[in-house]
Amino acid sequence: MVFLMFGLFLLANIPDQTVFVKRTKLFAQPAFWPILSIGLMTVFAALHAISSFVSPRLDGRWQEVTFWLRSLEYVIWFMVYVAIVPLAGYLFSTILFTVTITYRLGYRGRQAWMAATGSAVVIVILFKSFLQVKVPGGEIYELLPTALRSFMLTYF
């Protein structure tokens, strides 16, 4: 239902954000598809809203909302990870991320640590060293001696 409110809110914004270009047919107008899609979205959202108001309410709706909100914690963890990669380098930040989150989730003991570190190293080696995906080197690599630095920049 929260999503429904969001949908309806978005619909209220239609007219401000699209442009009608002169001397162009309706079907080629840049505003044609946004208007069509938002129009359809309004109709369906309204129908969906009516049907959910008609159907009996379930207990535990607010518990469900807390479940959604609890996911935001992991959004923050994820964004912190995104922020530290360019600073600490891909390998180091990934190990830090998996180990911290594993600890946060309540897994303790040597096996959990090993699993977290091991999977981080495997992921980095697979994607960065082997598949060469585009992840920038960390700023701390600048502190390394030249030969090691270029190695780290290329592979980790």
Add this chain to the structure above:
Amino acid sequence: MDALFSGLDLIARWDVFLALMVGSVGGVIIGAIPGVGPAVAIAILLPTTFAFEPLVGLVMLLGIYGSSMFGGALPAILINTPGTAVNALTTYDGHPMTKAGDARRALALAYSASLFGGLLSVLALILLSPLLAMIAPHFGSREIFLAALMGIILVVLAHRGQIFAAGMLAAFGIFLNTVGLEPVKYTQRFTFGQDWLQSGFDLIVVVLGLFALSQAFVLLVQKDETPHPQPVRGSLLNAMKEFLGHKRVATVAGGFGVMMGMIPGVGEFTAQFMSYTYAQKTSKNPDAFGKGSPEGLIASEAANNAVPAAAMIPLLALGIPGEALTAMMLSVFYVHNVIPGPQLFQNHMDFVYALYISMIILNLIVIVFLLSSTNILIKIIQIPTRFLGVLILTLSFVGVYSLRNSVVDCAMSAGFGVLGLVLKRLNLPVVPIILGMVLGGIMEVKLRSSMARVKSPLDFVDRPIAAIIAVMILIIIGLHIRTMIIEHRNKLREDEISHDVEDSQMR
């Protein structure tokens, strides 16, 4: 025939073979782990495959797509939890067999039915391809527009009981695709003056958020669960012989899979439903269905495995993806500037054949892997679910960040992750958003180019194929309204008779 051989030549390379191995074995493992489906894996690997040649990248993704359902049958049968969504029907008959001590028999039947379904569909397509190559050139802009429209309508109508929500989400997807700087008249659409909205919503960012990150969030917030299936004893190969007694059910189920796979927006669930109903109606022992019927198990597995190959048809021949996984594969084509569509079938038939042949090889690799490593797989699927969440989160980062090293992309993706989590928890479908985005883009371009030559509305359907598709759309909508009216009447009648409801009316 020449095209077939040059197709063979295309895949006779070590990198294609390696991609096939990684895709198929990886797909089985991913399919077997409950909580990670092929969509999550394909979304994560998608940006990585952009660095490969189109064939190598596609073969790997196709490997994951085609093999995940093989793997998904394993937990469905052993622990009553489908590995991928389309194995849900397998639990009906597979798990009761395990409870009766017949796990080996159930697995062997599921594997052989999957293999049969997979091979049957590829063979059907190889035979159909020349025909498609003849029809494909007649598909112009308006035909493709109408086919995409039909895909959207079907995907909305396929979500029975949630049509309003599915329609809303599909429209949301179409809307998402329009955000940003529009390439024809260079106007801003819904950018609210923000720089980061200028380039719009990248499909991959949305896909990774809705499929991978949302799944990671769900797993991380939920309670930990560790499945503990029992190892399977005895030879699976010997047990597979029983399958030969059920060829009729498997062939019909595979046939439904091929047909439903070819129609955009329909897919596995409808195919499985139809073949399961058929198997039950024609069975000598219909009461056993749902309690451990081998026919039910075969109907479910042969139908779902016949879909992937068939789903490549609208993708390759028309450039129209029928569901979320092929929609993701479409972006592999676009990145390499290979535009799937009628020209592909006319000019690059060898490429199409190469894909089909790799699907045959894929099925064989998977079956060999499963026969030899089922018990190893059982160990792998015992990863605690919350730790799995950590792994998906870490892998999703590579997927989003490697696109263009953008923090905004990651934030957007995380936002879509939360949206996906909410939708999943509300039991609302995510797929209409993705199809809305992809098909919406196709419809916009194709409608614009086709309207140039259309003077009156009837001109739009004055070509035979366009007319056929238009009539099909009308029939689909008409049939749907008819079913709704019938259901409504039945409901009224049930209310009148109140208690004396006949079983035959119940579905």
